Amino acid sequence: MNLHQITFSPTGGTLSVCESICKGIASASVATELCVAADDLRLPHLSSADLAVIAMPVFAGRVPALALQRLKQIESNSARCVVVAVYGNRAYDDALLELHDAAKAMGFRVIAAIGAVAQHSIINNYGNGRPDADDKTILQEFGKKIAQKAASGNLSEPSVPGNRPYKKPMEGPHPTADRHCNACGICAKNCPVGAISTHNIRKTDKQKCISCMRCVAECPIKARGIGKVMHFIIAQMIKKPCASRKSNEIYL
Ligand SMILES: Cc1cc2nc3c(=O)[nH]c(=O)nc-3n(C[C@H](O)[C@H](O)[C@H](O)COP(=O)(O)O)c2cc1C
Numbered sequence: 001m002n003l004h005q006i007t008f009s010p011t012g013g014t015l016s017v018c019e020s021i022c023k024g025i026a027s028a029s030v031a032t033e034l035c036v037a038a039d040d041l042r043l044p045h046l047s048s049a050d051l052a053v054i055a056m057p058v059f060a061g062r063v064p065a066l067a068l069q070r071l072k073q074i075e076s077n078s079a080r081c082v083v084v085a086v087y088g089n090r091a092y093d094d095a096l097l098e099l100h101d102a103a104k105a106m107g108f109r110v111i112a113a114i115g116a117v118a119q120h121s122i123i124n125n126y127g128n129g130r131p132d133a134d135d136k137t138i139l140q141e142f143g144k145k146i147a148q149k150a151a152s153g154n155l156s157e158p159s160v161p162g163n164r165p166y167k168k169p170m171e172g173p174h175p176t177a178d179r180h181c182n183a184c185g186i187c188a189k190n191c192p193v194g195a196i197s198t199h200n201i202r203k204t205d206k207q208k209c210i211s212c213m214r215c216v217a218e219c220p221i222k223a224r225g226i227g228k229v230m231h232f233i234i235a236q237m238i239k240k241p242c243a244s245r246k247s248n249e250i251y252l
């Protein structure tokens with residue numbers, strides 16, 4: 001059996017959660033990152049004996065459409081899988097159910113699921129520093145339980161929360177660069193949808209941008225952002241539900 005770690009992680013929180021779960025399952029895994037520039041996309045080969053941990057971030061209570069579109073290019077070959085919705089301490093709403101449904105429709109046999117917390121990638125002080133040491137212990141313990149379930153041959157499907165039809169998708173903010181930008185090109189090279197042109201690097205093509213915040217996280221001099229006003233508006237909008245520490249919710 002090969003363990004596959006499949007992520008769509010624009011700013012690293014989803015990856016960190018997935019790595020901790022995989023650590024609890026086995027000492028080695030094959031990593032695939034789906035949030036890369038289109039030319040850099042490499043898909044894994046799965047067999048029916050394999051186990052995949054599929055982790056995606058929550059955007060406005062949903063899984064980003066591009067993440068699902070890229071996931072669906074993978075041939076499941078009836079492998080077992082664990083679905084992981086990583087949220088920024090507000091809520092995961094219908095995202096875990098959506099990912100569960102998508103994995104099943106691809107022919108995966110879903111044996112476990114989790115809604116896990118990471119730092120909010122737009123408002124970084126919500127869920128700040130998560131997954132932290134306590135989260136990682138929980139995630140690794142979850143990984144151990146998955147390994148036990150897989151070894152026992154138990155293929156029971158978890159029941160996950162959420163509603164169908166899923167929430168309506170919401171457009172997010174589109175980052176731009178400020179006057180400190182030195183046109184290094186890192187953000188343009190790494191944008192998963194090519195929304196930043198090297199000819200006009202401070203701007204963003206709003207039609208293409210999926211608001212993933214990868215460019216903001218990767219700018220070495222913090223010249224890219226959504227602007228103070230937009231940051232304030234979003235921070236106020238989600239202040240209340242983000243105030244209390246949310247937990248990692250496990251479905252086995
Ligand atoms: C456009 C957008 C929408 C988001 N919507 C939600 C949400 O509905 N609920 C929530 O708890 N976190 C939300 N977040 C936070 C992310 O789900 C969270 O930070 C996640 O860890 C991001 O994954 P990454 O670190 O792999 O980029 C949102 C982030 C972005 C960029």
Ligand code: SF4
Nearest residue numbers: 191209210212213215
């Ligand atoms: S321009 Fe938009 S899609 Fe591209 S990395 Fe930035 S936020 Fe993501």
Ligand code: SF4
Nearest residue numbers: 181182184185187219
């Ligand atoms: S990564 Fe930052 S400094 Fe480099 S081009 Fe993008 S916004 Fe400018």
